[in-house]
Amino acid sequence: MAGMAATPTKRWGSEEYYGLGYDFDPTFFLTTADRALEEEIIDACERVIRPLAIEADRTGEYPRASIDELGRLRLLAMIAPAEYGCRASSHTQVLMATEAIARYGCPSTAIIFMMHLVAVAGLVFRAKGNPEIESLLRRMDSEALIGTASYTDPETGGHFWYPKTSGAERVADGWHVRKTAAFTTSSGYADWYLTQTTSPDFEGDYADLSVFLLYPDEVQGSPGVWDAMGMHANQSGPVEIDAVIPAGRMVGAPGDGARSNDEAIDPLAFLQYAGAYNGLAMACLDVARRHALRRSHVQYGRRIADYATSQDSYGRALCEAQASRMFAYGMARALDDATDGGDWTMYAEQPDAAPRAAFTCWGLEAKVLAAGLAARVSDQMLQLCGGRGYARAAEIERLVRDAKAGWVMAPSNEVSQGIVGRWALLGPDSVDWWNQHVDERALRNELSKMSAEEKRRLVDELSGELAEPAAG
Numbered sequence: 001m002a003g004m005a006a007t008p009t010k011r012w013g014s015e016e017y018y019g020l021g022y023d024f025d026p027t028f029f030l031t032t033a034d035r036a037l038e039e040e041i042i043d044a045c046e047r048v049i050r051p052l053a054i055e056a057d058r059t060g061e062y063p064r065a066s067i068d069e070l071g072r073l074r075l076l077a078m079i080a081p082a083e084y085g086c087r088a089s090s091h092t093q094v095l096m097a098t099e100a101i102a103r104y105g106c107p108s109t110a111i112i113f114m115m116h117l118v119a120v121a122g123l124v125f126r127a128k129g130n131p132e133i134e135s136l137l138r139r140m141d142s143e144a145l146i147g148t149a150s151y152t153d154p155e156t157g158g159h160f161w162y163p164k165t166s167g168a169e170r171v172a173d174g175w176h177v178r179k180t181a182a183f184t185t186s187s188g189y190a191d192w193y194l195t196q197t198t199s200p201d202f203e204g205d206y207a208d209l210s211v212f213l214l215y216p217d218e219v220q221g222s223p224g225v226w227d228a229m230g231m232h233a234n235q236s237g238p239v240e241i242d243a244v245i246p247a248g249r250m251v252g253a254p255g256d257g258a259r260s261n262d263e264a265i266d267p268l269a270f271l272q273y274a275g276a277y278n279g280l281a282m283a284c285l286d287v288a289r290r291h292a293l294r295r296s297h298v299q300y301g302r303r304i305a306d307y308a309t310s311q312d313s314y315g316r317a318l319c320e321a322q323a324s325r326m327f328a329y330g331m332a333r334a335l336d337d338a339t340d341g342g343d344w345t346m347y348a349e350q351p352d353a354a355p356r357a358a359f360t361c362w363g364l365e366a367k368v369l370a371a372g373l374a375a376r377v378s379d380q381m382l383q384l385c386g387g388r389g390y391a392r393a394a395e396i397e398r399l400v401r402d403a404k405a406g407w408v409m410a411p412s413n414e415v416s417q418g419i420v421g422r423w424a425l426l427g428p429d430s431v432d433w434w435n436q437h438v439d440e441r442a443l444r445n446e447l448s449k450m451s452a453e454e455k456r457r458l459v460d461e462l463s464g465e466l467a468e469p470a471a472g
């Protein structure tokens with residue numbers, strides 16, 4: 001059509017990209033600067049990150065060279081304010097970058113990047129006036145300092161906000177921090193760790209949490225022990241912490257942990273879960289397209305792509321992917337609108353500001369959609385590729401294995417859906433993050449099943465329990 005601007009061609013090194021072009025990307029959410037950055041990320045993926053993804057999947061090697069590329073692109077501290085020499089990126093830019101790393105490069109590296117940026121959010125949230133944090137942010141990109149969020153407690157599983165087996169005490173020179181984490185991405189490879197424990201003056205309320213910054217000599221990581229179905233480069237091993245650290249390494253004030261989760265950790269985690277798993281689903285569509293156009297059956301003179309059943313399956317998967325991507329980009333736009341384009345400086349003046357926390361339910365929904373999408377689309381695209389897709393060379397089987405992690409990672413899709421459903425049906429208090437609200441309906445229903453004798457025994461037991469503190 002005369003006068004219509006031609007869509008730029010997506011490049012893959014010196015060639016045209018083999019997967020879906022920009023026509024199928026929601027580029028209308030991106031600025032010119034976002035699009036230029038995306039091209040740089042695709043280039044880094046083609047040269048370094050993708051080849052290393054294939055190698056690290058085979059060997060379990062930690063993808064250090066890929067992380068150096070992220071530092072070179074100034075993505076490691078991308079959300080930090082310009083006063084630290086950082087990009088001060090929007091949520092949209094974070095989403096685009098995470099999706100691009102997973103799609104064109106490596107899902108394991110995208111999750112390393114996610115756990116890193118989630119931890120950066122925890123720091124940026126309380127950076128102002130803390131010289132240790134401000135210095136780390138200033139050096140993060142130039143020195144490619146990779147961090148991680150060491151949160152999941154072995155006793156409470158995917159309820160990462162419930163650190164039952166951790167603790168911290170005030171000591172003369174700072175804090176004594178004790179933490180056992182079941183999974184920590186980059187365990188033993190990270191240059192710094194963000195962790196959460198119950199607060200120093202903890203009295204039994206698990207909403208009373210504090211956040212700490214630690215360095216490798218204070219953390220016992222477990223490099224090389226990660227042995228899993230997929231996400232091989234992720235190295236999500238256990239972590240043990242039993243260290244005394246200086247006072248300035250508490251991030252925020254004592255008891256700031258729940259606020260940090262709501263306003264910093266969760267918003268970034270949900271946004272990047274969406275980016276990583278939508279990107280992974282797109283990677284499956286890309287490699288399946290390449291295979292479906294190359295592979296033909298001589299008896300019919302038809303390629304896989306020529307069969308109507310393939311077109312239907314591909315089209316259905318793409319529709320589902322676009323719905324999940326539009327949801328994530330819509331949420332990123334809403335977060336940008338609520339924060340003046342991704343500002344993190346407001347908390348210095350207004351420590352209780354919570355514009356990001358207002359989107360918690362949307363974030364959970366974005367995570368559920370993307371992780372579910374990746375699990376389904378990776379499976380469908382493997383089937384579309386046939387037996388040759390099952391072999392490593394087609395690159396889809398690695399993506400199938402990596403895809404499954406999204407569903408089970410915290411909060412798992414079951415837990416997330418349960419929270420969204422409870423919240424929607426019964427209101428936000430019903431979510432009961434720390435198991436504090438009594439479900440009186442359930443309690444009365446169980447009591448109604450008891451005989452008089454059973455009730456008397458229960459009353460005696462409860463009376464004894466109530467008498468105990470008085471006796472003490």
Ligand SMILES: Cc1cc2nc3c(=O)[nH]c(=O)nc-3n(C[C@H](O)[C@H](O)[C@H](O)COP(=O)(O)OP(=O)(O)OC[C@H]3O[C@@H](n4cnc5c(N)ncnc54)[C@H](O)[C@@H]3O)c2cc1C
Nearest residue numbers: 115149150151152157158183184185231236409410412414
């Ligand atoms: C690749 C990878 C990287 C990771 N990286 C990190 C990291 O960097 N930092 C970190 O802190 N953690 C990390 N984790 C941990 C992750 O986020 C989860 O905490 C962890 O996978 C939970 O595993 P679990 O076996 O303890 O699950 P469990 O909590 O025991 O869950 C087992 C099953 O029970 C279901 N379930 C649990 N509770 C409920 C409920 N209330 N209602 C209904 N169903 C329920 C779950 O959906 C799941 O199907 C990582 C995990 C993986 C796989």
